[in-house]
Amino acid sequence: MARNSSSFKLDNATLSLFQDVNTGIIISVIYMLVTAINLxxxxxxxxxxxxxxSPKTPSIIFxxxxxxxxxxxxTALPFQIAYQLQxxxxxxxxxxxxxxxxxxYTNMYCSILTMMAIGIDRYLGIVKPMQFRQTRKRKFNAVIGCLVMWGLVLSVLYPLMTTDLTFDIPELGITTCFDVLKKDMLPSMLAWAAFLLSMVFILFLLPFCVTTFCYVSVIRKLARDSKTAQKERAIRLAFIVLLVFTVCFAPNNILLLSHTVLRLFYKKSAYMAYKLSLCFSCLNSCIDPFIYYFASKDFRQKLRQILNLQSLSSMDLVATDHKESLYSAQCTFEGQEREHSKVSLMPTQTTE
Incomplete structure (x- = not known):
């Protein structure tokens, strides 16, 4: 178990990774594009x-x-870009x-939990409308829900706040940041297992299952109804959200678990695949604004008003003060909803 960087030598595969200039440049270019579109x-x-x-419905709050x-x-990606280019x-x-x-990390897992909350909100509004309409203090509950998400994520990620995540590699003359983790970052293998399993299962797998259940239920509910253009759009959007959730977040978390197990118990590594999966996870933040545009009539109308591109179609000339949600044909209560899926950057090598 390494206590400091000078007492441990990295294997050749890991050293080769840090010397792979082309991969670093490719990842940096992708991050540059993501940063520009994101901001x-x-x-x-x-x-x-x-x-x-206005008004700020629970969906808007989420x-x-x-x-x-x-x-x-x-705002964090430019630091990663500079790190890669150096x-x-x-x-x-x-x-x-x-x-x-x-x-x-907070970005990734708060995004996942928020997507779960949006999925639950839509499930209640579309599949269980009568019970949902009877719910009181929905705005207050949404705000509390956001605070609970942040609290849960920060509590799981607490070790990252109290640990030196840099690692000196004298043979290359570099200092890595969260690319090589010391085993003594946590006091025992049990603590490592709890840390890893909390991230993968509590902050990813459970929300993913709940989100999948909610959107599949919404799709089945809408599919049984008449085929209006609005409902077809809602069904397509639900499929897109699940696809983005699967492509952006699933590979990253699965590879994180696989790499850590391989590194700790089999002296092997899946770090290169994991590093590349980070690029896919970041793409989520670029897709979200486009999902808003195609998902919400109100958002689309506001954007067109700003850009002086107000559509002359009868669908877009509906008065905006009704604040229709994506599912307003199905739900008679307030429901401006925006679709999201997001993420962030993650760690990787664990020293022996």
Whole structure:
């Protein structure tokens, strides 16, 4: 068990990874594109949600929380870009490394939990409308729900706040940030198991199962009804959300679990595949604003008004003060809803 970087030598496969310049450049370019689209798209989305959308329904509150996590990722990615372009060399100190890493993880798992909350909100509104209409203090519950999500994520990720996540590699003359983890980051193998399983099962797998159940139930419910254009759009959107959730978040978390098990017990590694999966997880933050546009008539109308592109179609000329949600033909109660799926950056090598 390594206590410091000078007492442990990395294997050749790991050293080769840090010397792979082409992969680092490719990942950096992808992150640059993600950052640009993220900040522009989510910045505009946040402005519309905060200042141009009223009233603030539970769905809007969840969407604001989700957009906030996307923007957090967008502001953190430039640090990762600089780190990659410098050949995996971190120069901003241990506290900044811990802060940026925590921001990445918090973004990913808060996005996943928020998507679950949106899925539950839609499930209740579409599949259980009578019970849902009787619910009181929905806005208050949504705000409390967002606070609980952040509290849960931060409690699971607490070790990242109290640990030096940098690691010196003298033979390469670099200092990594959260790419090589010391075993003594946690006091025992049991603590490592609890940390890993909490991230993968509590913060990913359980929300994924709940989200899948909710959207599959919504699709089945809408499929039994008449085929209006609005309902068909809702069904297509539900499929897209599940697809994005699966493509963006599932590979990253599965590879995180696989890599850690391989590293700890079999002296092998799946780190390169894991590193590449981070790119897919970040793409989620770019897709969200486009999902808003195609999912919500109100959001679409507000954006077109800003860009002076107001449609002359009869569908887009419906008065905006009704604040129709995506499922307004199915639900008679308030329901402006925005679709999301998001993520962030993760760790990786565990020293022997």
């Amino acid at each position: 522009v798209g989510n910045g505009l989305s946040m402005w519309l949600l905060l200042f141009r959308t 969407m604001i929380n989700l957009t906030l996590t996307d923007l957090a990722l967008g 050949g995996y060399h971190w120069t901003l100190g241990t506290r900044t490394c811990s802060f940026v890493t925590l921001m990445f």
